Amino acid sequence: MVEGTRDNGSIAPLLEHVGPYNEFPEEYQLQSAIEALKSVKVLVVGAGGLGCEILKNLALTGFKNIQVIDMDTIDMSNLNRQFLFRPDDVGKSKAEVATRFILERIGDPTLNIVPYYGKIQDKDMEYYKQFNIVVCGLDSVMARRWLNATLVAIAQKLGQVIPLIDGGTEGFRGQSRVILPGFTSCYECTLDMVPQKVTYPVCTIANTPRVPEHCIEWASVLQWPKHFSAHEKFDGDNPDHVDWLYATALSRAKEFGIPGVTRSLTLGVVKNIIPAIASTNAIIAASCTNEAFKIATDANPFLNNYMMYSGDDSIFTYTYAHTKNVNCPVCGDNFKEVKCQRWWTLEKFIDVLINLQSIQLQNPSLSTTNGVQLYFRAPPELEQLTRENLSIKLIDQINPATEQIIVTDPNLPISLNVKVVFEGPDKEPQDINYLLRQ
Amino acid sequence: MIDKQTKYDRQLRLWANTGQDNLERCHLCMINADATASETLKNLVLPGLGKFTIVDAGTVCPGDLSGNFFLTEADLGKNRAEALTRNLLELNPDVEGKWVAEQSIDSLDAQFWDQFDMVIISNYVKGYDELVQLLWRQDIPLLVATTMGYYGSLHVIRSETTVVETHHPSQRFQLFLDKPWPELQQFVDSFDLETLDETDHAQVPYIVIYIKLLAQLRASNSPIPKTYQQKQHFKTLIESLSRDISQETNFIEASSSLFRTVLETEIPPSVVEIMKIASKLDLTQTSLFWIYVKALENFASKNEGLLPLPGTLPDMASNTANYVQLQKIYHQKAIKDREAFAKEVQILSASLGREEADDLNLDLISSFCKNSNLLYVSKGSYKQVSEQIVKDCLVPGKYNISAVYLSLLNTRYYFNIFGSLPSIKDLESFTQLAFDVIFKPYMSSISDIPESVILTFTDVLSHNTNSYHNLASFIGGITAQEVLKIATAQYIPLDNVFVFDGIVSTSQKWKIE
Ligand SMILES: [Zn+2]
Numbered sequence: 001m002v003e004g005t006r007d008n009g010s011i012a013p014l015l016e017h018v019g020p021y022n023e024f025p026e027e028y029q030l031q032s033a034i035e036a037l038k039s040v041k042v043l044v045v046g047a048g049g050l051g052c053e054i055l056k057n058l059a060l061t062g063f064k065n066i067q068v069i070d071m072d073t074i075d076m077s078n079l080n081r082q083f084l085f086r087p088d089d090v091g092k093s094k095a096e097v098a099t100r101f102i103l104e105r106i107g108d109p110t111l112n113i114v115p116y117y118g119k120i121q122d123k124d125m126e127y128y129k130q131f132n133i134v135v136c137g138l139d140s141v142m143a144r145r146w147l148n149a150t151l152v153a154i155a156q157k158l159g160q161v162i163p164l165i166d167g168g169t170e171g172f173r174g175q176s177r178v179i180l181p182g183f184t185s186c187y188e189c190t191l192d193m194v195p196q197k198v199t200y201p202v203c204t205i206a207n208t209p210r211v212p213e214h215c216i217e218w219a220s221v222l223q224w225p226k227h228f229s230a231h232e233k234f235d236g237d238n239p240d241h242v243d244w245l246y247a248t249a250l251s252r253a254k255e256f257g258i259p260g261v262t263r264s265l266t267l268g269v270v271k272n273i274i275p276a277i278a279s280t281n282a283i284i285a286a287s288c289t290n291e292a293f294k295i296a297t298d299a300n301p302f303l304n305n306y307m308m309y310s311g312d313d314s315i316f317t318y319t320y321a322h323t324k325n326v327n328c329p330v331c332g333d334n335f336k337e338v339k340c341q342r343w344w345t346l347e348k349f350i351d352v353l354i355n356l357q358s359i360q361l362q363n364p365s366l367s368t369t370n371g372v373q374l375y376f377r378a379p380p381e382l383e384q385l386t387r388e389n390l391s392i393k394l395i396d397q398i399n400p401a402t403e404q405i406i407v408t409d410p411n412l413p414i415s416l417n418v419k420v421v422f423e424g425p426d427k428e429p430q431d432i433n434y435l436l437r438q
Numbered sequence: 439m440i441d442k443q444t445k446y447d448r449q450l451r452l453w454a455n456t457g458q459d460n461l462e463r464c465h466l467c468m469i470n471a472d473a474t475a476s477e478t479l480k481n482l483v484l485p486g487l488g489k490f491t492i493v494d495a496g497t498v499c500p501g502d503l504s505g506n507f508f509l510t511e512a513d514l515g516k517n518r519a520e521a522l523t524r525n526l527l528e529l530n531p532d533v534e535g536k537w538v539a540e541q542s543i544d545s546l547d548a549q550f551w552d553q554f555d556m557v558i559i560s561n562y563v564k565g566y567d568e569l570v571q572l573l574w575r576q577d578i579p580l581l582v583a584t585t586m587g588y589y590g591s592l593h594v595i596r597s598e599t600t601v602v603e604t605h606h607p608s609q610r611f612q613l614f615l616d617k618p619w620p621e622l623q624q625f626v627d628s629f630d631l632e633t634l635d636e637t638d639h640a641q642v643p644y645i646v647i648y649i650k651l652l653a654q655l656r657a658s659n660s661p662i663p664k665t666y667q668q669k670q671h672f673k674t675l676i677e678s679l680s681r682d683i684s685q686e687t688n689f690i691e692a693s694s695s696l697f698r699t700v701l702e703t704e705i706p707p708s709v710v711e712i713m714k715i716a717s718k719l720d721l722t723q724t725s726l727f728w729i730y731v732k733a734l735e736n737f738a739s740k741n742e743g744l745l746p747l748p749g750t751l752p753d754m755a756s757n758t759a760n761y762v763q764l765q766k767i768y769h770q771k772a773i774k775d776r777e778a779f780a781k782e783v784q785i786l787s788a789s790l791g792r793e794e795a796d797d798l799n800l801d802l803i804s805s806f807c808k809n810s811n812l813l814y815v816s817k818g819s820y821k822q823v824s825e826q827i828v829k830d831c832l833v834p835g836k837y838n839i840s841a842v843y844l845s846l847l848n849t850r851y852y853f854n855i856f857g858s859l860p861s862i863k864d865l866e867s868f869t870q871l872a873f874d875v876i877f878k879p880y881m882s883s884i885s886d887i888p889e890s891v892i893l894t895f896t897d898v899l900s901h902n903t904n905s906y907h908n909l910a911s912f913i914g915g916i917t918a919q920e921v922l923k924i925a926t927a928q929y930i931p932l933d934n935v936f937v938f939d940g941i942v943s944t945s946q947k948w949k950i951e
Pocket of ligand 1: 185186187188189190324325328329330331332
């Protein structure tokens with residue numbers, strides 16, 4: 001089994017002996033397991049904290065055909081965990097530097113890794129269908145939803161089931177899961193388990209700040225657009241921008257006597273920073289690639305289908321089969337019920353949709369099942385044409401008994417059917433307290 | 439020069455500079471330079487562990503490269519510890535690393551171990567039992583990490599674990615609502631809910647609402663709400679004070695937050711237990727933690743049985759002025775309590791004739807006061823197996839994860855006797871050994887070992903590799919997390935055995951007493 005300098009000694013016993021827990025021992029064959037590791041094409045999505053680990057693990061457990069996608073470049077704050085990068089690599093493509101490092105370190109001429117420095121959305125179904133396994137170590141919810149929907153579409157349209165192994169971490173905690181598109185619950189099914197970014201009511205930020213976060217949001221949400229032109233977007237990686245924001249938040253805090261605004265907290269709030277350490281990434285990535293190894297070799301059953309891990313209070317794992325959500329817009333019957341106050345305008349309704357935990361969109365466009373365009377973000381002509389609908393009450397634009405709303409978003413290759421349930425008063429309550437609560 | 443605050447930003451959000459300083463002071467010893475050791479150390483060098491020393495006499499051979507990312511072709515023929523040290527140091531210039539090529543750990547004298555804050559054994563080593571005893575006597579925490587096929591385990595052997603900054607995920611707030619001190623009571627009395635105008639009425643912080651209602655309860659000799667029913671009743675009281683409970687944000691919050699805020703102020707039972715332990719100790723011989731616990735008890739006895747006020751407030755609907763004023767009142771009381779607690783420490787420390795500069799360290803005192811209701815203590819053991827684990831294993835069924843732990847443990851026994859890892863050919867002698875050293879007290883004959891246990895033995899011996907990288911990396915990650923918790927003295931460590939089964943991806947833990 002020797003090939004290259006690194007032999008297969010570390011995995012040979014796992015392949016040579018069928019274990020007692022193999023579910024189909026009579027079908028298992030050593031030769032096909034070895035062949036599988038050589039021929040299986042694995043796509044690694046993300047070359048960050050999890051991605052570096054995933055690439056290393058795959059390369060050291062016999063996989064030979066790997067591609068890796070990442071749109072990011074290396075940042076100084078990556079170096080405490082992304083062990084394939086050095087200070088000199090800051091600013092370079094993560095996918096490219098990671099690939100080069102692994103190939104050099106492993107020194108195996110039969111190991112083939114192809115990096116792609118760009119977005120997952122740059123590639124189409126044609127590209128994704130060439131893979132046998134996708135291992136995903138992304139921190140972006142939107143990108144994972146896109147990838148998940150693409151793989152479910154490949155299963156539905158082409159009948160080709162590509163297992164998606166997904167990992168995520170936060171601090172001492174994380175989770176890994178195996179998604180068999182069409183068979184198990186998918187990423188979208190569990191969207192309501194994704195922790196949401198904390199948001200603060202604009203009214204509090206503007207009028208009654210109490211905690212340092214309110215002052216920081218005041219600086220970033222209300223003051224930045226006032227002081228800089230529309231095309232100068234705030235960039236959390238630009239130290240001048242961060243300094244301005246920090247100083248602005250600090251002076252606001254001083255004015256109101258609120259302690260606790262620091263530069264670190266400012267960065268954390270505006271960049272929505274999630275704590276990350278190498279060890280948690282190692283645990284979750286290893287769990288993901290262990291599943292990839294079992295799936296590729298058929299040597300043992302694989303995870304069904306979700307493992308939660310927590311290391312901050314002793315060590316705790318919870319493994320269970322997450323069930324499919326029948327209303328899942330990606331793998332289910334694509335249907336959501338949303339409550340709407342009778343007095344809400346279309347604009348208010350869209351705002352609520354964007355922030356709904358089970359929907360979470362960024363730039364939705366809306367039309368009715370009867371073909372009426374309610375609001376479209378693009379192209380500009382259509383946007384202009386539908387813009388006036390925004391200020392009209394939704395209840396005056398659709399008939400909830402006969403129509404549903406179709407929601408699309410450029411970030412997602414899916415559309416979502418929303419049934420609107422109207423409730424509440426016809427007129428907007430004029431009470432100050434009611435407004436405070438919104 | 440790279441700015442540490444930037445490089446370590448993502449971890450400082452977990453353990454702050456105090457945790458980082460502790461980590462940078464830590465000197466760790468790793469026995470063996472195998473895949474699990476490499477992965478563990480990688481996860482510790484990256485966040486800036488102070489110093490490590492690897493002990494391994496072996497020479498890098500082609501087989502070592504198979505599952506180990508931190509040994510390369512260029513290292514072939516060199517000492518394994520030396521090669522691993524060099525390749526790891528490349529990850530972080532802030533870390534210091536040394537290596538020792540000692541044939542056997544028996545030949546290292548007792549003083550050698552004194553320099554370490556922690557020792558890790560990766561997989562198997564000759565002289566294991568003696569080392570466990572020695573480190574136990576010297577009070578140096580030992581972590582034993584094992585990987586075998588799809589299985590792995592971690593055993594933390596440490597006589598005593600005490601944690602102040604537990605980061606306990608409890609969502610409860612210590613607000614002393616039932617024990618308002620004069621300044622707080624005065625603030626509460628300054629609100630007349632009857633006469634406030636619409637806007638001000640909706641800006642009264644819920645703390646004020648609670649304290650007013652609790653005073654009403656006290657006046658009618660009703661207890662602070664504890665049961666679900668009492669809390670529901672309290673809820674209706676809150677709502678009756680509101681002018682419009684569908685509109686007033688502060689009353690809505692008061693009603694929804696009451697379950698985690700309206701609590702009887704008392705010393706939690708876990709802290710009472712810790713105080714009991716402290717009262718039995720000879721304080722001239724203990725760590726500072728126990729001095730603080732004793733001082734805490736003295737503080738409580740002079741303060742109506744209360745612990746120091748942590749002083750942190752949750753955000754709540756209010757205008758800025760009311761909230762900031764309230765925050766000041768809580769902050770000042772917390773400082774007052776902290777000073778009174780420091781006084782107790784000083785008195786106690788003097789009475790014990792201690793002359794330790796750290797006793798009155800403001801950061802330590804502050805941290806202890808803030809966390810005094812969440813303290814954690816555990817007593818360890820150097821034993822490797824408990825009755826519970828064996829009994830779990832004997833429960834009839836197709837599969838039992840405790841058999842995984844016993845398989846890994848028996849592999850260690852086997853290695854101690856035969857000096858090599860068992861393979862599937864050794865199933866019979868392996869089972870005999872397990873019967874002799876583990877199962878004998880629980881059954882009359884070797885044939886009583888359940889079939890499920892034999893199956894797990896078969897799996898372990900069939901898959902007898904301890905460098906399958908996925909498991910080495912998983913256990914390396916777990917081990918590093920535990921080292922980080924012990925080194926930073928934050929979060930709650932494993933107590934004390936953990937097992938992972940990578941076939942079904944589940945885990946289990948036990949406490950060996
Ligand atoms: Zn789904």
